[in-house]
Structures are given as C-alpha cells and as structure tokens.
Amino acid sequence: MAEKPYTVLVLCTGNSCRSQMAEVLLNHDLAGQVRALSAGTRPQPKVADGAIAALQAAGLNTDGLQPKDIDAVMNEDIDLVVTVCDNAKEACPIFPKPIPAIHLPFHDPHGEPLESFLAVRDDIRARLVEAVREKLGLQTAVA
Numbered sequence: 001m002a003e004k005p006y007t008v009l010v011l012c013t014g015n016s017c018r019s020q021m022a023e024v025l026l027n028h029d030l031a032g033q034v035r036a037l038s039a040g041t042r043p044q045p046k047v048a049d050g051a052i053a054a055l056q057a058a059g060l061n062t063d064g065l066q067p068k069d070i071d072a073v074m075n076e077d078i079d080l081v082v083t084v085c086d087n088a089k090e091a092c093p094i095f096p097k098p099i100p101a102i103h104l105p106f107h108d109p110h111g112e113p114l115e116s117f118l119a120v121r122d123d124i125r126a127r128l129v130e131a132v133r134e135k136l137g138l139q140t141a142v143a
Contacts, residue, residue, distance in 0.1 A: 011040070
C-alpha cells in the first residue's frame with residue numbers, strides 16, 4: 001500500500017498568485033507524493049488572471065482555484081509550510097504543533113504583463129518544487 005502523500009501548505013499574503021501557482025505546480029509535479037494546499041493571510045477576492053493564464057499556458061488545470069484564508073486550512077494535518085512572500089513569513093500563524101517551514105520569496109507579478117507571470121511560474125517550478133522535494137526527501141520522478 002502506498003504511503004499517504006505529504007501535505008504541503010503554501011502561504012502568501014493575498015493567495016491570488018504565487019501561492020496558487022505553487023499549489024498547482026506542486027500537485028502536478030509531485031503528484032502522488034504531495035498534496036499541496038494554499039492560503040493567504042489576507043486573501044484577495046479572486047485568483048489573478050495572469051496566474052491562471054500562466055498555469056493554463058503550461059497545460060495545467062486551474063479548475064476550482066480560489067483564494068482561501070489561513071483559517072480554512074488550520075485543521076489540516078500539514079507536514080510542511082512554505083512561505084512565498086516576506087509578509088506571509090512575518091504573519092505566519094502558529095500551528096497547534098511544530099511544523100517544518102521553508103521560506104522562498106518570489107517576485108510578485110501583480111499588475112505586470114503575462115511574461116512576468118510566466119517567469120514567476122517557471123521560477124516557482126525550478127526552485128520551490130525542488131526545495132519541497134529535498135526537504136521531504138522525495139524521489140525524483142523517473143521519466
């Protein structure tokens with residue numbers, strides 16, 4: 001029987017761009033090994049159009065993406081917290097039990113052209129997916 005996947009929470013302030021892209025990328029690139037969630041300390045009303053477009057441009061599913069408040073995920077059994085902006089790191093909530101955390105800030109492309117969102121998506125895929133894999137001791141997928 002397969003072990004249950006690790007639950008990774010990606011936190012940022014608005015939960016409308018970087019953390020949403022990280023959630024989708026982790027769930028895709030580490031499928032079966034990781035179940036990624038995302039939340040924000042001050043969630044925005046909707047996911048940024050540029051973030052959706054950047055994910056769709058990579059052929060990734062964006063169905064059901066919506067900003068969530070940190071309270072929505074507080075009762076999850078989280079194995080790792082990843083903060084992707086400095087504000088979220090400062091406002092990172094205290095969880096009921098100690099949880100390993102990594103901080104990897106990414107540029108916020110809000111209000112910038114699609115190229116900025118694409119660059120941030122690729123940066124998240126290159127750095128964050130690898131950092132999570134390393135922190136959790138996951139195997140690299142065999143092509």
